[in-house]
Amino acid sequence: xxxxxxxxxxxxxxxxxFLQGSVVNYVKIMGSGPDLxxxxxIFFGLFLGPAAGLESGFVAGFLxxxxxxxxxxxxxxxxxxxxxxxxxINTQFxxxxxxxxxxxxxxxxxLSMSLHYLIVSALVNxxxxxxxxxxxxxxxxxxxxxxxxxxxxxxxxxxxxxxKEAEDYL
Amino acid sequence: MxxxxxxxxxxLVVIACLTAxxxxxxxxxxxxxxxxxxxxxSSLKGADSFLNSFRRIMPFAAxxxxxxxxxxxxxxxxxxxxxxxxxxxxxxxxxxxxxxxxTIPFTTIPAQVxxxxxxxxxxxxxxxxxxxGGIKQNKAVLSTxxxxxxxxEVGRYSSKILLIxxxxxxxxxxxxxxxxxxxxxxxxxxxxxxxxxxLDSDVMPGDRVITAGFGTIFPKDIIVGxxxxxxxxxxxxxxxxxxxxxxxxxxxxxxxxxx
Numbered sequence: 015x016x017x018x019x020x021x022x023x024x025x026x027x028x029x030x031x032f033l034q035g036s037v038v039n040y041v042k043i044m045g046s047g048p049d050l051x052x053x054x055x056i057f058f059g060l061f062l063g064p065a066a067g068l069e070s071g072f073v074a075g076f077l078x079x080x081x082x083x084x085x086x087x088x089x090x091x092x093x094x095x096x097x098x099x100x101x102x103i104n105t106q107f108x109x110x111x112x113x114x115x116x117x118x119x120x121x122x123x124x125l126s127m128s129l130h131y132l133i134v135s136a137l138v139n140x141x142x143x144x145x146x147x148x149x150x151x152x153x154x155x156x157x158x159x160x161x162x163x164x165x166x167x168x169x170x171x172x173x174x175x176x177x178k179e180a181e182d183y184l
Numbered sequence: 185m186x187x188x189x190x191x192x193x194x195x196l197v198v199i200a201c202l203t204a205x206x207x208x209x210x211x212x213x214x215x216x217x218x219x220x221x222x223x224x225x226s227s228l229k230g231a232d233s234f235l236n237s238f239r240r241i242m243p244f245a246a247x248x249x250x251x252x253x254x255x256x257x258x259x260x261x262x263x264x265x266x267x268x269x270x271x272x273x274x275x276x277x278x279x280x281x282x283x284x285x286x287t288i289p290f291t292t293i294p295a296q297v298x299x300x301x302x303x304x305x306x307x308x309x310x311x312x313x314x315x316x317g318g319i320k321q322n323k324a325v326l327s328t329x330x331x332x333x334x335x336x337e338v339g340r341y342s343s344k345i346l347l348i349x350x351x352x353x354x355x356x357x358x359x360x361x362x363x364x365x366x367x368x369x370x371x372x373x374x375x376x377x378x379x380x381x382x383l384d385s386d387v388m389p390g391d392r393v394i395t396a397g398f399g400t401i402f403p404k405d406i407i408v409g410x411x412x413x414x415x416x417x418x419x420x421x422x423x424x425x426x427x428x429x430x431x432x433x434x435x436x437x438x439x440x441x442x443x
Contacts, residue, residue: 031302032231034302035299035300035301035302036231036235036300038302039300039434039435040434040435042374042434044373045371045372045373045374045375046304046373047304049304051302064192065191065192068192068195068196069195072195072198072199077302078302078303079217080217080220080221080224081221081299081300081301081302081303081310082301082302082303082305082306082308083212083213083301083306083308083336083337083344083346083350083352084212084303084305084306085206085209085212086205086206086209086214086216086217087202087203087205087206088206089303090199090202091199091202091203091206094195094199095199098192098196127304127305130305131305133206133207134305134351136207137206137207137209138352140354141351141352142351142354142367142369142377142379143351143369143371143372148371148372151371151373152304152371152372152373155373156304
């Protein structure tokens, strides 16, 4: 079995962060772009288990917290929880199916964005955006876009990490 | 297996503590974060130069550069024309009222965008100027086309700008044609909405939106964008309008910070 090191996980997260802050700005459609960091965290949770999902989510969220102008630690908490939950329930899904992966990424992107909205709206009373408006105009397009991007990226990552057979997964 | 469980437990405890920390926080600004950005500013500049040089070595680089310069010039001239229109309409209005007021002139500091927000919630940019470059907190930031946002976190060598499209941003604005006021709020999908427009207002698509000059952050009469759609929500006492910003904020390269 091929062993995935921490360095490899963090390197992919750093590349995703760099692309998220540069290239993604140029490929946005109607103001929404794919959430590459969350997509990578879901990958680690899905294929390497809850510990890897939790750890990669925490690191990815912390990196995002540094560069974003948002409540500090909020992304670390949300991404770590997403990675962890994906890791815990990963055995319930047929991970080899691209369609299942797509739906998984889509649902978790929408859920994590909704959680973000709920936390921020609980902290900031004056937020002038209602939940359904946010969900329809922002969460759903981002979730669909992230899900679509995840299909070829997951194939490539599975190839890079030599996760070709079911016994290679956690 | 046991080791892994204890590791997960430890991280979950840390997450619980951080959640408590978030729930007690009152502001989105953080001195810790801007110090980190200061430390990383040279790497950000390096990454930005790398991206810029990559763009330059692409085919037709010379034409691209010339095109960019000419477009910037057109933008600048358009902005001057718009400013003159504003001055002219102000002049007429003020002459009519026999109450002339001088608009306060302002000087700006140019800065380069070296980083962008990697989040799908907030909309901000990082610039290469900080306290040492004369940047101050809560000052307006402009581009050649119009309003960009305001300085929210200032480090020694870098600053973070809250864009007008951020959900935490609120700007007092008005419709240039009929002087009807409202508040411009940002949305996570990089668009803006003008809220609290009076029900009897005849605001329509194509109307230009400018800053109202309320408060101390944004000077008056800076172009913000134009009305795309007007909405009347049932049960509300006000209208709202979807606004297209004058500048494409996702592709900003240089900005000007008001001193």
